[in-house]
Amino acid sequence: MTLAFESPRLVDFQIIDDARGRLGVVEAALHAGFVFRRFYFLTETRKNAVRGSHAHKRLRQCIVSLRGGVTIALRKGGKKTIYRLDTIGQGLVLPAGYWRDLYDFTPDALVGVLASDSYEEEDYIRDYDAFVDWEQSRVATVGVPYIELKRYYDVLGSEMERIISEVLQSGQYIGGESVDRFEKSFSKYCEASSAVGVGNGLDALMLALAAKKIGRGDEVILPANTFVATALAVTRLGAEPVLADIDPTTGLMDAAAVADAVTARTRAIIPVHLYGHPADMDPLLLIARGHNLFVLEDAAQAHGARYKGRICGSIGDAAAFSFYPTKNLGALGDAGAVTASDTKFIEAVRKLGNYGSTIRYRHDAPGWNSRLDPIQAAILSLKLRHIDKWNERRRYLANRYNEGLSDLDAVRLPSVQPWAEPVWHVFSIRVPEKYREPLREALTAQGIGTNIHYPIPVHLQPCYADLGWKQGQFRESEIISMESLSLPLDPLHQDVEIDRVIDAVRTFFSARRRPHHHSNELQDP
Numbered sequence: 001m002t003l004a005f006e007s008p009r010l011v012d013f014q015i016i017d018d019a020r021g022r023l024g025v026v027e028a029a030l031h032a033g034f035v036f037r038r039f040y041f042l043t044e045t046r047k048n049a050v051r052g053s054h055a056h057k058r059l060r061q062c063i064v065s066l067r068g069g070v071t072i073a074l075r076k077g078g079k080k081t082i083y084r085l086d087t088i089g090q091g092l093v094l095p096a097g098y099w100r101d102l103y104d105f106t107p108d109a110l111v112g113v114l115a116s117d118s119y120e121e122e123d124y125i126r127d128y129d130a131f132v133d134w135e136q137s138r139v140a141t142v143g144v145p146y147i148e149l150k151r152y153y154d155v156l157g158s159e160m161e162r163i164i165s166e167v168l169q170s171g172q173y174i175g176g177e178s179v180d181r182f183e184k185s186f187s188k189y190c191e192a193s194s195a196v197g198v199g200n201g202l203d204a205l206m207l208a209l210a211a212k213k214i215g216r217g218d219e220v221i222l223p224a225n226t227f228v229a230t231a232l233a234v235t236r237l238g239a240e241p242v243l244a245d246i247d248p249t250t251g252l253m254d255a256a257a258v259a260d261a262v263t264a265r266t267r268a269i270i271p272v273h274l275y276g277h278p279a280d281m282d283p284l285l286l287i288a289r290g291h292n293l294f295v296l297e298d299a300a301q302a303h304g305a306r307y308k309g310r311i312c313g314s315i316g317d318a319a320a321f322s323f324y325p326t327k328n329l330g331a332l333g334d335a336g337a338v339t340a341s342d343t344k345f346i347e348a349v350r351k352l353g354n355y356g357s358t359i360r361y362r363h364d365a366p367g368w369n370s371r372l373d374p375i376q377a378a379i380l381s382l383k384l385r386h387i388d389k390w391n392e393r394r395r396y397l398a399n400r401y402n403e404g405l406s407d408l409d410a411v412r413l414p415s416v417q418p419w420a421e422p423v424w425h426v427f428s429i430r431v432p433e434k435y436r437e438p439l440r441e442a443l444t445a446q447g448i449g450t451n452i453h454y455p456i457p458v459h460l461q462p463c464y465a466d467l468g469w470k471q472g473q474f475r476e477s478e479i480i481s482m483e484s485l486s487l488p489l490d491p492l493h494q495d496v497e498i499d500r501v502i503d504a505v506r507t508f509f510s511a512r513r514r515p516h517h518h519s520n521e522l523q524d525p
């Protein structure tokens with residue numbers, strides 16, 4: 001699958017004929033997929049003239065035939081493609097990195113060009129040999145980024161700019177319709193009765209616990225292998241985090257460990273749908289019901305994931321989401337939300353995030369300032385329309401990894417439990433500890449970005465040194481922290497990028513399989 005913004009394509013823009021004549025319309029979002037910053041046109045072109053004869057490093061263009069005809073030859077990677085524009089209303093959307101020649105103009109030809117940026121000589125390559133060199137140097141140095149957020153701008157830029165400008169023009173920069181609209185559509189997406197937008201995922205967790213009046217003297221159970229925010233939400237309220245180790249097969253909170261951790265002071269459980277794979281909720285809900293505990297899903301990595309058909313965000317009593325830019329549903333900065341089926345509870349969260357106030361200048365609780373801002377809400381509403389398609393693509397790429405790496409003995413692929421429809425926020429493999437750093441270095445050397453989720457489990461974090469947790473106390477979480485390595489997986493990665501990662505991992509291990517290649521054998525660290 002090639003992404004639309006990477007290959008040239010012909011588009012038909014809108015033509016409206018009526019009694020008065022003809023109207024043609026080119027919409028940035030609809031037809032070109034990028035924002036226009038410059039327009040120029042070619043006319044009175046001499047017979048046999050060749051125009052263009054250059055490439056752009058970054059500039060994108062939409063070439064439209066306004067009258068007459070023209071032939072456009074494109075070159076990339078040694079391949080030549082020829083287009084003829086001779087119908088009014090036809091355009092050619094041209095990504096960066098293509099050499100173009102325009103020729104065979106009809107005498108009446110009028111060709112318009114919509115360009116993504118202002119003129120910059122730096123951006124031109126005007127010599128064909130230099131273009132070929134530039135292309136080759138790009139191929140040689142091109143790696144695979146762990147994630148490249150700008151690609152979302154490449155895909156949705158014109159729509160993003162349009163909706164941001166709507167917020168700018170509305171004059172409402174806190175709350176308002178943009179936030180209301182997102183909260184409604186997100187709660188609907190999560191099949192929850194209501195949702196409230198907050199400042200970030202950590203606040204979503206903390207405000208949800210605070211709305212349940214959890215604080216000093218209370219205990220909250222959470223997994224030892226999670227992002228530190230899950231624990232920080234508890235300690236920020238003065239409550240005590242009680243850790244449960246993970247199940248070694250799933251890497252997720254182990255219900256038996258949770259049952260053991262319950263005391264008379266336990267008030268809540270926070271299961272984490274880590275890497276976008278739902279935790280086994282039914283046994284946890286059973287424990288919670290038996291002890292009257294609040295179940296707060298940490299769904300920061302699981303927008304759209306399903307557990308036995310139920311969507312994350314509507315399984316526990318409430319759920320906390322993060323819209324940090326790299327999350328499956330990401331804003332252009334910090335943002336978060338809480339969902340629940342209890343509308344009163346959601347209003348309590350809203351109040352705490354708004355200085356403990358619902359009536360202006362009357363403060364019923366010493367709250368916080370943590371609100372979702374309208375620009376982020378508008379961006380999130382836009383991206384929400386794409387999330388199912390993007391999650392589907394994550395599944396496709398995860399399958400590609402699974403097929404490409406399944407026969408490597410040294411690699412443990414992420415397990416998918418029968419109850420789960422994961423959304424692959426992270427594709428985390430496990431390799432024997434001695435291979436993890438060398439593999440990571442080998443990938444880095446080829447420009448392949450990786451990550452470790454997470455190198456230090458919660459109980460060994462320096463910030464919690466005084467809580468009395470010991471090395472060895474949550475053994476499975478410690479082991480996973482030494483063995484896991486996250487490979488690039490984002491919906492906007494191309495298939496060939498994932499294949500490059502697969503090849504690099506395979507090459508790393510095949511060099512270590514052949515006993516006669518002693519020079520390649522790794523030393524145990």
Ligand SMILES: *Cc1c(COP(=O)(O)O)cnc(C)c1O
Pocket residue numbers: 200201202203226227229230272298300301321322323324334335336
């Ligand atoms: C990202 C994340 C958070 C925190 O979200 P922020 O928006 O960064 O505050 C909490 N829990 C988990 C599991 C996360 O991945």
